[in-house]
Amino acid sequence: MKATRQAARRRRHRFTVATGTAVALITVGALVCLTLSLRSGHEADAGHSAGATVAGSRGTPTPARKAPAGSGSPTAARSPGGTASPAATADATGAPARPSAPATTRGTSSAASAAGRIRPGVGYRGVATTYDTGTGDGACSFGPTDDRMTAAMNHTDYETSKACGAYVLVRAAGGASVTVRITNECPLPCAPGQLDLSAAAFAELADPSAGRIPVTWKLLSPAGPGTLSVRYKTGSSRYWCALQVLGHRNPVARLELRTSSGGWRQLPRTEYNYFLAENGVGCGGTVRITDIYGERLTVGEAAVRPDTVQATRLQFARH
Structure with missing residues (x-):
């Protein structure tokens, strides 16, 4: 009887040990799985964060380019009827200033461009007509001149004589071009964009019999003039x-x-x-x-x- 009870105790002890071992193994396995899962999730998150950082640095916006000094915002080009139409722009090239006399001095203003309707680097559309320039004098009061490459600016772009003395490159549709100096005003009904050319200047662009042709033109800053x-x-x-x-x-x-x-x-x-x-x-x-x-x-x-x-x-x- 005593032997039977001892045998039963030994069986219960083995069962308890076996059960405890199994529970321990299950617990350890669960902890291992949980650890692996957490590590995997952490690595995935870390990889995502690193990728976002790289993408952010590659995608940093580049500062916008500034427009060249002095271009400013372009005035709308005008068609013969005064309707705004696009035109190409052109850059300008600087050159050293001429020496001044003892009685004259030179200074550079930091102010923005004071251009009015006719702006540097902007192309304009219009028509070219022709008129008899006579002695070459005109509304700009420059007086008679032997220079026949001149033009009268339309009333609107003449802008209270602000266009006087400006050098303008005029180009016809076929590619022919001529440079003229503004010496006169073309009164209304000359439309915005219109240039009334001397006969000699018009002949550089087209047969004089054409009388009226479409053109584009832009302001120049030429090398030719001497001193003012x-x-x-x-x-x-x-x-x-x-x-x-x-x-x-x-x-x-x-x-x-x-x-x-x-x-x-x-x-x-x-x-x-x-x-x-x-x-x-x-x-x-x-x-x-x-x-x-x-x-x-x-x-x-x-x-x-x-x-x-x-x-x-x-x-x-x-x-």
Whole structure:
């Protein structure tokens, strides 16, 4: 009997040990599986994060390119009827400035481009017509000239004589081109974009019998001009004066006279291409001229000598 009870105890002990071992093995296996699962998930997450970082660095936006200095935002090109139409743009090339005379100084303005309707680097569409230029004089009051490669700018783009003296490259549909200088105004009904060319200039583009042809044109900053000059209008004095700039490479945007207090007085522009000082303040003193690119040229002590061209040794830089 005693032997039977001992045998039963031994069987229960083996069962307990076996059961405990099985439970332990199951527990260990579960822990191993859980660990492997967590590690796999962690590695997957780490791989995803690394991939996102690389993608982010490769996809970093590149800063937008800035438009070239001085291009500014383009004015809409005009068709013969005044409807806006696209036109190609062109870049400009700079060149060193000419030396100045002792009585003249040069300065560069940090101001933005002062261009009006006719803007650098912008192409315009319109029509070319032709007229009899006579002696070559016109609304710009430059006086007679032997230069026959000239044109009259339409009333809108003439912009109160702001176009006067501008050099313009005109191109016909067939590819022929000619460079002209603006010396006159083509009054209404000349449409925006229209150029009224001298007979010689028109003949460079088409047979004169055509009379009217579609063209594109753009502003130039040519190498040709020498130095610029200033001229007081007939009747000018220290009490009233009107002053003009001649021979400038780039269109003139502003003219100022130095006052007795040392400041600068900007003069209003007339349609006949003179800058007017009705009360005479600054007449006969230092003159400051600014082109549409913002460059300033200072001419020292331009005496009031009516209808006399006073040369300088200055010229605006090319663009």
